[in-house]
Every structure is written in structure tokens, then in C-alpha cells.
Amino acid sequence: xxxxxxxxxxxxxxxxxxxxxxxxxxxxxxxxxEALAExxxxxVGTATLEEPEHxxxxxxxxRTDVLVWWGHKAHGRVSDEIVDRVQQRVNEGMGLxxxxxxxxxKVFKRLMGTPCSLRWREAGERERLWVIxxxxxxxxxxDRAIELPHSEMYGEPFLVPEPLETVFVSWFEGGEVFxxxxxxxxxxxxxxxxxxxxxxxxxxxxxxIRTVLRNAxxxxxxxxxxxxxxxxxxxxxxxxxxxxxxxxxxxxxxxxEEGFR
Numbered sequence: 001x002x003x004x005x006x007x008x009x010x011x012x013x014x015x016x017x018x019x020x021x022x023x024x025x026x027x028x029x030x031x032x033x034e035a036l037a038e039x040x041x042x043x044v045g046t047a048t049l050e051e052p053e054h055x056x057x058x059x060x061x062x063r064t065d066v067l068v069w070w071g072h073k074a075h076g077r078v079s080d081e082i083v084d085r086v087q088q089r090v091n092e093g094m095g096l097x098x099x100x101x102x103x104x105x106k107v108f109k110r111l112m113g114t115p116c117s118l119r120w121r122e123a124g125e126r127e128r129l130w131v132i133x134x135x136x137x138x139x140x141x142x143d144r145a146i147e148l149p150h151s152e153m154y155g156e157p158f159l160v161p162e163p164l165e166t167v168f169v170s171w172f173e174g175g176e177v178f179x180x181x182x183x184x185x186x187x188x189x190x191x192x193x194x195x196x197x198x199x200x201x202x203x204x205x206x207x208x209i210r211t212v213l214r215n216a217x218x219x220x221x222x223x224x225x226x227x228x229x230x231x232x233x234x235x236x237x238x239x240x241x242x243x244x245x246x247x248x249x250x251x252x253x254x255x256x257e258e259g260f261r
Contacts, residue, residue, distance in 0.1 A: 095220025
């Protein structure tokens with residue numbers, strides 16, 4: 001069964017800025033989707049901010065194995081209801097790839113529980129992404145480093161939780177370094193944050209970057225059935241205990257009461 005993937009993008013810069021449009025005439029999401037479609041195991045579609053429900057209806061998210069998220073200038077326009085849906089689906093087992101300035105997206109900050117802030121500079125400087133975990137599935141088929149001639153600098157400190165794994169660390173021409181490929185797990189869902197992808201440079205046309213994206217979709221895919229009850233907190237009555245017990249002491253709650261949330 002294919003890995004059902006949706007690439008989400010604001011699709012604003014490409015329509016409003018000629019420089020970005022010249023690099024991604026049909027949108028960043030289309031370019032990323034084309035890269036993913038080079039893997040026959042990935043079935044890919046797209047969604048954008050201004051579609052109804054941002055293109056992420058509950059039915060569509062329920063059919064999605066991996067969601068790829070690119071955002072920059074309109075994080076605040078993303079509906080909290082949609083953020084709730086995405087967070088729930090990640091907890092249920094949907095994979096999530098957060099790209100470049102998606103570090104400030106509502107959904108990534110919600111899942112990380114931190115400001116996700118960093119230092120930055122837009123100067124078209126050279127970036128070298130060092131592979132520091134060459135045995136990781138996301139790094140397969142990639143050389144010791146990926147060289148990008150022009151990139152936006154992202155620099156430490158990056159205020160995110162300590163990751164499960166650090167796959168890439170970037171060095172920039174101006175001297176800064178950045179943890180540019182990080183993995184997390186929330187509930188049953190795997191998350192990969194990948195830094196390169198500034199819209200005024202043709203980064204998503206780079207063959208090595210495209211390899212990383214395909215690898216990351218495969219890595220983030222959880223083939224298990226969604227854990228639909230992941231957010232529930234059910235009361236277990238005394239009579240349903242696996243071992244026979246006798247209730248002792250006082251209680252705040254009546255039998256069968258839902259409890260406080």
C-alpha cells in the first residue's frame with residue numbers, strides 16, 4: 001500500500017513575489033510533491049492555505065500517512081481548529097515533516113511546547129549540511145555533506161526540546177552552526193524538522209535535498225492502524241480491574257464519572 005502523503009504550503013510568496021515565482025512557478029508544494037513522486041512507494045497530493053479548511057479536512061487527514069508542512073508569512077492565519085486536527089493525527093500516528101520556516105508554525109510550536117526561536121540572516125551565503133548520523137534512514141544515499149551555494153542562515157540557539165536524534169548539523173559561510181535535521185516522536189507519530197528551504201533559492205530542486213525528503217517520508221510513515229483513543233483518559237471501574245480489588249478510602253469521583261480535564 002502506498003504512503004499517502006500531503007504537501008501543505010501557504011502558496012503566498014509564489015503568487016506575490018516575482019523572484020520566488022521564477023524559482024517555483026507552480027508553488028513550492030508542487031516542486032516538493034514532484035520530488036516525492038519520484039519514489040513509487042509514495043502517493044502524493046497537495047493542499048494550500050486558502051483552500052476550504054486549508055485543504056486539510058478531517059476526512060483527508062484521516063487518509064494521510066505523512067503530512068509535509070511549509071509555511072512562512074501566514075502562520076497566524078492557520079485556524080486553531082486545523083492545528084488541533086493535525087496535532088491529534090500526529091498523536092494517532094501520522095508522520096509530520098516540518099520544513100524551513102515551519103519552525104514558527106502553530107502546529108510545530110504546539111508539538112514542541114517551546115518558542116522554537118532561532119537566529120537568522122538572509123544573505124545568500126553558502127550552507128554545508130553535515131551528515132552526523134550516516135546510518136540513519138533519512139541520510140541514506142546522501143554524501144558526507146550537502147553543499148548549498150546560497151541559503152538563508154539559521155543559527156543557534158534553536159529553542160526546541162532535545163531531539164531523539166540529530167541527523168544533520170549545518171555550517172554557514174558567516175560562521176554560524178545550526179542543528180538542521182532533528183527527529184521527534186509525539187504520541188504514535190514521528191516528526192522530522194529539516195531546515196533548508198528558503199523560498200528565494202532553488203533548494204528544493206537540489207537532488208540531495210530531494211533524496212532527504214523522500215527518505216524522511218518513508219521514515220515518518222507508521223504502518224500501524226491509527227491510535228484513535230490516544231487522547232482519551234477513561235475511568236476504569238473497580239469491577240473491571242484485571243485483578244480482583246476492593247475499593248478503599250474516599251473518592252472525588254462517582255463511579256463512571258469522566259473526571260476532570
